[in-house]
Amino acid sequence: MHPPTPLHLLHWLFPALYFFCAAAPLSLSAEELDDLQTPVPMWSVTYPDGEELLELVRSSLPAVPLQLEAELRVRAPRIDNEPVGRAEVLMWFTDGVGEARYTVRDWFGNEEEELTVIREWNAPPRYTFRTGSPLEEAPLPDLTDAIRQTDLTWGDLTLSFLWWPGARTVGQQSVRGRRCYIVEVPAPSDDFEALSQVRIWIDPSIGMLLRAQSFDADGSRLRTMDARRFRKIDDMWMVSNLEIAQHGGRQRTSLLIHHLSIKEIDAGGTLTADQHDTRL
DSSP: OOOOOHHHHHHHHOGGGGGGOBSSOOOOOHHHHTTTTSOOOOOSSOOOOHHHHHHHHHHTSOOSOEEEEEEEEEEETTEEEEEEEEEEEEEEEETTEEEEEEEEEOTTSOEEEEEEEEEETTSOOEEEEEETTTTEEEOOOOTTSBSTTSSOBHHHHHTGGGGOSOOEEEEEEEETTEEEEEEEEEOOTTTOTTEEEEEEEEETTTTEEEEEEEEETTSOEEEEEEEEEEEEETTEEEEEEEEEEETTOSOEEEEEEEEEEEEEEOTTSOEEEEEEEEEO
């Protein structure tokens, strides 16, 4: 296999970019969230290869240095969309190396936790974790553990499952009126040993992931993540609301993206002034 071009490599490096670009606005009903245990329908005899479908999703990612700012809010009985923190995603690519930094802050903007992921072509990801005030390097947490008092995990935030090997297509199903292939990806044993697999719904017409479910070691469903709301920015549909729900739980977490900045990189590889700045 030949190494990719810088543009293609940037697509490959940054899973979190995926959920922030789409081709059409979508919505999700409460009935669909409650009906995710139905058997996988087998509507056709042959399906596209699972690895090729994941590559289709990765190749649809925007190829720009990007910064995203978001709010974390929780809904539960007697809790109406309560703010519990803020999140920031900063990602860029220089000299064949991609870096993405995920920072969780309290509601007042103080840094509390930070995960950095570095990806190189044909190499496993490298993680650095910092916590405390001020932030200091600490052991890597379980990437399947919840962040703060939310339903969101570091694995959800980074969408690492888009890069796991062994994907296979197991069926197709209509999601909000769009035909999707269902791809199952076994979880790697190193950083995600609490999971057995992730099931992904991919719309092949736009190369987009519409839904993802994670399963524990016994094969029971743990969480469902859905893109809930979109807004068109220039020629791109940007996701402004992700919802994550624990199976059997009464709480739901929303990641509400409210600010997007497209960055520039100077000749020395340093992020400089915003090229594009938008409030969502």
